[in-house]
Amino acid sequence: MASADFEEKREIAMSDSASAMRRLIAYARPHLKEFLVVVALVIVYILTQVIQPWLVKIVIDKDLIVKHPVLQPIIAIGFAYLAINIVGLFANFMQNRRLQWIGQRIVRNIRNDLFQHIESLSMRFFDTHETGRLITNVSSDTNVVSMFFTNFLLSVIQDGLSIVMVMGAMLLLDWKLALMSFVVIPVIVLISVLFRNKLRESYRFTRSQFSRLIGYTAENLGGMRITQIFHQEAKQFDQHTELNQRYTKGNISEYQWSVLFNRTFDTLGNLSVALMVWLGGMAVVHRSIEIGVLYAFTSYIRQFFNPINSLTQQWNTLQSSMISAERIGGVLLTKNEIPDPVEPVVLHRRVADGQFDVEGRVRFDHVTFGYSPEKMVLQEIDFTVEPQSFVGFVGETGAGKSTLMGLLTRFYDVNQGSISIDGIDIRRFSQQDLHRLIAIVQQEVNLFSGTVADNLRLFRSEISDRAVQQAAEIAGADEFIRALPGGYQSWLTAKGANLSLGQRQLLAFARALTLNPRILILDEATASLDSHTEMILQQGLTRIAEGRTTLVIAHRLSTIRQADMIYVMDHGRIVERGNHRDLVAQQGYYAELVRKSSPTTVEDAE
Ligand SMILES: Nc1ncnc2c1ncn2[C@@H]1O[C@H](COP(=O)(O)OP(=O)(O)OP(=O)(O)O)[C@@H](O)[C@H]1O
Ligand SMILES: [Mg+2]
Structure with missing residues (x-):
């Protein structure tokens, strides 16, 4: 493997993870109240889920297996069941909506901070960092981090509470049977730990291949002219194919491992239900528990497995968001090598033209x-x-x-x-x-997407159209700008591909003059x-x-x-x-x- 992967491959030191985590949490802190609302909604939802088997158990034990079943209480409970379901549905919908909202907001803030920070860094930073990787940082890393706030947090809150409440219900119903079913917990944990490393490793490999592929693509699209002029398409394509191949391989292996993990889990869940039916069935035969309790237990054990399964799946999300958070953190922590002075010299402006009162020696x-x-x-x-x-x-x-x-x-x-x-x-x-x-x-003239006038005044709205035009006249750019279809309001693309090199140069002159340095x-x-x-x-x-x-x-x-x-x-x-x-x-x-x-x-x- 190329040495570029080394950075991605290195084990996350505990302190790095912890500080990455802290950084993420810091972004979430302003939304604490909203998170509490989400937790409340989650509790309502889980309660509705836990109550359902209990209701059925009541119907079975109180109303069905008696000598003369009466229909009325059964219908009443049926309606209660329906009502509870509707409440659960509503709570679940609201909770997801809220959480998405919070998550997206947090990520928007991270993305803004990241962009602003990158903008403020010194040129030396850009000498040593590939643009492709920075693009990955700003785009996909922030997205992965958003999954931390939506998928991961939701799972921890919802599944965690779910497990606790289901366990509580089981203990309340029959503590002996409950304790016996809890025996599977260590097995579940053990299996998830075993799979963890494998999943993490393949996840990292895939991520690093992905960012290389993106970086390569970005650089190539940027240099397309050169590629075509020198007829390097085939060669570049070969390299792309190779990178693409590695990424595909990584993805496939990642999926294989996660499928294997999930199916192992399902099997374990089924075995537990079978065990429950066997143990509980014997208890029913010996009349130490009622048949409704056995029904409730088999339902609960399913309810109990699902959250554990999804929690351990979240390990993946946590891993990837940690890696992304670390990478984002790495950029955010990069200090600007060119610091501003604590107390900068105050420059006065001339009254006549608003320019700085500086001679220019x-x-x-x-x-x-x-x-x-x-x-x-x-x-x-x-x-x-x-x-x-x-x-x-x-x-x-x-x-x-x-x-x-x-x-x-x-x-x-x-x-x-x-x-x-x-x-x-x-x-x-x-x-x-x-x-x-x-x-x-x-x-090399850098133009931004915007009108000609915007490009000249560099989006500084305090510079008047007149000043812009005067500067363009002096620079000799006025003539060709007027000849453009929209004049000063013509739209320019970032690379200025719709202008000739000389025209771009003239714009650069005009820009410098507009800023009146x-x-x-x-x-x-x-x-x-x-x-x-x-x-x-x-x-x-x-x-x-x-x-x-x-x-x-x-x-x-x-x-x-x-x-x-x-x-x-x-x-x-x-x-x-x-x-x-x-x-x-x-x-x-x-x-x-x-x-x-x-x-x-x-x-x-x-
Ligand atoms: N970002 C950079 N990182 C490292 N070395 C650099 C960097 N930019 C320039 N150099 C090196 O500094 C030296 C001076 O480069 P500079 O760009 O100042 O030359 P120049 O006189 O402007 O040349 P030219 O007439 O070709 O524009 C060169 O040896 C170059 O390799
Ligand atoms: Mg030079």
Whole structure:
């Protein structure tokens, strides 16, 4: 078995289970009153069930086996039987409805918390967690946990009470016979314990296969274009078939074990009834009990087996919800590595335009950073960007340019050194403020399902339609947005498949401008624009940059030719700095880049 399964296979330590359980219970606590109503309804229901055989016993012993049976009391009891049944039905219906309601509510809360928590986690979390598994966490794990509140709790309350009340009725009827029938209890427990491990093991196997299958499917659907372009369908299909096969096998084995378990139980129940008929029959013959009592006992022993059977079946539910609860708990317990300060710096807003009153001086003070402790990606980065200036970053792929910007937005925190805005360490801002100060436009544009306008203002309703449109005009996106069938109200899909790459890029620019940040980061943002669009943007760039600090990562040197300052990066270090003219004159790395790129990339249209 692959090592990925190890996590699923590991035995649940007692403390893990206990804390997972505690976490679940904490969600149920606000619904305590409703649970009590359910318990009351359950008691009513079970009483109606326990009374029924007793009524029949009365009819048999008092009214039927006497010399001259009278019809009237029999009819009366018949009606009582019917009435009790109706009450039981009603109580049972209400109890199920209530419990479902509570269960669904609890799970809704868990799902919300989980989603909110995942959203708040740092980028490092997403580096190390597959999206497919997270989807399983949020969707199916929460569903499994909901079964804890509906199936499991219901069974524990209902079946538990049932057993107790049936046992009580049996003791009341004839304690000796009752004690004799209780002998089967240890046998039942023993058998359920024996089956437990087997069921748990096969359940876990199936679950882990399922989440792998889902993860694989999700990743594949996401990368469908690549699969088709490289004609990998057959290969991907083979892998899918294999995963699917394992899942099927797991499922079948799980069902086989549970069927075996159930039938063993049924057989045991039948044997007990036979034993009861034998023992009780002898007692009836010796006239130590009445025949009605024997009838009631054989009914009770059935009533007594059913709840035990369903209780032990719930072991499965408990197991699976524990595993799911642990997985959910694991995510919920993951601490955000990028914490907000306890007392964040309070930023004032300007009266004129409501913007933060921040100049926008960005300082990297001897910053060293690595995604993992072994390998530092940035070394001793030290520079200051003056307020409202326009600076460029160039360097080979993998040099660390995007990483630098990720640090400024606090997707990650520095290992050494510090980053400040207007002399204030960015770790002292609340992240919400920081992310309103800084906007970033990346090559990969993420759109959300919603209208164009929603996507531009990122669902922030306080931004007016006019502001959205103005930003789009400056970014050069207005023209194509108006040409869309619904204009600014056109519906976009999450992947933005109904837009071209360049159009998406323009939207990203427009979005950044709509948010009106003090500091704007453009990461390779012009790479996917055609030369016409790029020209529009190029012209707009000066306007975009106006009044804010702009940091631009560019492969096309034309974008940053006019920059106040250009930083040349290589292997995580800044190796050259200066404006275009100075750098060319230096005859170093930058000059080399210019020589290589000028005949093709800059002048040529694509
Ligand atoms: N999430 C990540 N986890 C681990 N390592 C990463 C991660 N992102 C980037 N790296 C590594 O950090 C180094 C710098 O990457 P970065 O993305 O900053 O380069 P870049 O200069 O933006 O390159 P490009 O021009 O190709 O965009 C690379 O060696 C890369 O492998
Ligand atoms: Mg990059």
